[in-house]
Amino acid sequence: MTAGVFSSDVASHQRRVIAILCADIDDDSRLFGIEEGRHERVERHRRELIAPSVARHDGRLIDTGDEGFFAVFEGPIDAVRSAIAIRQSVARHNASLSRQPRMRCRVGVSLGELPSDPDDICDTGVKMAARLQSLAEPDNLLISQNVYERVKNEPGCRFQLRGVEKFAHRADPVRVYSVNAAPSVVVSRPAQIAWVGYGMAVGLGLLLGGVGGWYRLQANSAAEAQKPPNVAMSLSEQRLRTDASVLPPELQVDVAPAAATSLQAFAPAPLAATRPPLRGPSREANPNQVVRECEQCPEMVELPGGTFAMGSNDDPTEQPVFRVTVPPFALGRLPVTIGEWRRCVAARACSYNPDGEDDMPVHNVSWNDAQQYVEWLSNITGVSYRLPTEAEWEYAARAGTSTRYWWGNQLVAGMANCKGCGDASDPRLPLPAGSFAPNPFGLHDMAGGVTQWVADCWHKNYRGAPVDGAVWDAPNCRERVLRGGSWMNDPSYSRVSSRDRYDAGVRYPTHGFRVARSRSN
Amino acid sequence: MSAFTRRALLSATMVMPVAALAQTPTPTGAYLYIIWPNEGEKIKGGFWCRFGLRNMGVARAGDRTPNTGHHHLLVDVDAPLDPNEPIPSDKNHLHFGGGQTEVRLELPPGEHTLQLVLGDADHKLFKPPVISRKIHITVLAAPEQAAAPPTGRARAESPPTPAPR
DSSP, X not given: OHHHHHHTTOOSSSOEEEEEEEEEEEEOGGGGTOOOOHHHHHHHHIIIIIHHHHHHTTOEEEEEETTEEEEEESSHHHHHHHHHHHHHHHHHHHHHSSSOSOEEEEEEEEEEEEOSSTTOXXXXXXXXXXXXXXXXXXXXXXXXXXXXXHHTTOTTEEEEEEEEEOOTTOSSOEEEEEEEEOTTTTOSOGGGSOOXXXXXXXXXXXXXXXXXXXXXXXXXXXXXXXXXXXXOOOTGGGGGGTTGGGSOGGGSOOOOOGGGGTTGGGSOOOOOSSOOOOOSHHHHHOOOOEEOSSTTSOOEEEEOOEEEEEOOSSSGGGOSOEEEEEOOEEEESSOOBHHHHHHHHHTTOOOOOOOSOTTSBOOSOOHHHHHHHHHHHHXXXXXXXXXXXXXXXXXXXXXXXXXXXXXXXXXXXXXXXXXXXXXXXXXXXXXXXXXXXOOTTSOOOSSBSSEEEEEEEOOSSSTTOOSSSOOOOOTTOOEEEEESOOTTSOGGGGSTTOEEEEETTOOOTTEEEOOEEEOOO | OHHHHHHHHHHHHHHOOHHHHOOOBOOTTOXXXXXXXXTTOEEESOEEEEEEXXXXXXXXXXXXXXXXXXXXXXXXXXXXXXXXXXXXXXXXXXXXXXXXXXXXXXXXXXXXXXXEEEEOTTSOBOBSOOBOOOXXXXXXXXXXXXXXXXXXXXXXSSOOOOSOO
């Protein structure tokens, strides 16, 4: 697959174009009193996390400098795949530990020219890779514009323009893209992946996917026509975005997670010569915008309104399936974290005082506790925050999809934090908020993690439910609805349509929530 | 590798909250039982399941009054409960953290098992666990017509525990 891309880059002379990867891994082992020198640590990271991922994609580790690990690859696709593999290795490593110390990796990939002496690559490409690495948020992968041009049709990858960067050694600014991959993109060791229940079907899909990779590449532009709306951008990510607003919207590219539906990708699809424009309600409604009303407020993703089929036939509580139209609203990008919750405790507005790390979703909160938080948040911002309605929650969880999970009908390892979702997790604690890839609306942790309270009163099925996305309440309601399943539930609870309930006034360790508000303008 | 093992062990011991280790002791004489249905009962449609507890009190979840707990009903559960984890909350592990002592169940036709487990303020098992005998019932296919079971009190060998304090 890479040969075709690469061959065009090979200059006839001694210099040739290569892809350069720069990765940096850090952890907080010092905080845990682990006495290990920097050299030991770097060596261990190289040996256990970096080298295998590089070797598997025919790359060569060339240097371990202060700025990170460098590796060269014959083609950018290999480099990007290797980068994704490194990120997955780190994620797997984090998941294999009960909690801490957690590692974070940053990776940058750029193109450069390889001089005749292959060990002397101190050229602009290396500097750019190092710079991209340093600009990346933890656990993120940034690629330069020229890499993007060569890998943008990779199935299963989602690219997002992050901004335009000025590099010291280059006259013209360079566009920078981030890469998000469906976990199946680099199925590094398929045997390790815990396919729950659907092993045969998915295995077949992967096999076909491998054989037909070339075909998928060709058919990819057609598949993009069905792509979901853009991924949201966090505020912290927007620091890179200063000049992005000047770019025409069609440059803000986004590729569907085709790997999640690799079987579908084999349906005969017409080859499209040009990229079709983005379609659907998402464009005019300007979704994906992430806003934060105040420094201590949760990040909110502005979502377009839409009509969708709510419910499923998987469980009597999810029936009947019915059509609901949800007006535009905003929903928290992440579940409310302990750090965010503590602001409310400090203001003496929230009575529950949790233990735990700031980046962990707040849990063991009752529905009544959640009401204290949204009330406090509304008071300090002057904006009316609330819990999402059940319809809003499911609409956001589906994010334009109609499958059991947003990534498809089958469980895919490493997409959610649940018992049997393929990642070892501490039974007592959820993983930090945002540990998993966002859904097509840019929302993280809509499957597994903390089960999330919604505003509605529990009704045993959807007979009589409102069709306008409004809250379905009841007088003297005792039990409220929970959605999304928890890290202690099995995967069926992580389905987008799964419903659960609990006493509104009772705390339970796996219960958390995210906030919503109606469209402000 | 040894570094990883060391880190894993270290982190495992560091993050384990003290509460996870301490189980609430069971008072002597505590006895948990299902008042209705009886073992082997054949039931048409939905029914009320009533909970009995002797020598302990029922309180809301979170209430740390000594010798109190709250009910959990296990429906068709065979897996043992982990004493160090909160009792799971899902479609088979029903929680009554509000201090409820009965529940209306609508189970699909067929054979089912019911078992009560008392949880402490943090939804964890007492030590030793306060668990009822597991009963076996058969739900018969029937129209949505509630069988009127006898009230708990009428059948109870002794009055069920009073309402939450």
